[in-house]
Amino acid sequence: xxxxxxxxxxxxxxxxxxxxxxxxxxxxxxxxxxxxxxxxxxxxxxxxxxxxxxxxxxxxxxxxxxxxxxxxxxxxxxxxx
Numbered sequence: 001x002x003x004x005x006x007x008x009x010x011x012x013x014x015x016x017x018x019x020x021x022x023x024x025x026x027x028x029x030x031x032x033x034x035x036x037x038x039x040x041x042x043x044x045x046x047x048x049x050x051x052x053x054x055x056x057x058x059x060x061x062x063x064x065x066x067x068x069x070x071x072x073x074x075x076x077x078x079x080x081x
Contacts, residue, residue: 001054004073005035006045041074 018031053072
């Protein structure tokens with residue numbers, strides 16, 4: 001699994017850090033909005049979506065899937081197109 005931006009404490013800390021690094025020119029919310037603009041789905045993923053993908057790949061329903069990289073990033077990585 002190759003996850004992109006998911007709603008986690010780590011992602012929030014990245015937005016907080018970007019705001020701090022900007023010296024007051026940017027808020028964490030603005031950093032988040034800028035990141036979302038780079039994702040074709042126009043949102044970050046939810047932990048439930050990550051878990052559901054993982055559960056599917058670990059289930060009998062995916063028993064014939066082997067050796068794959070599953071990109072779950074809302075379309076952010078352009079090589080899949």
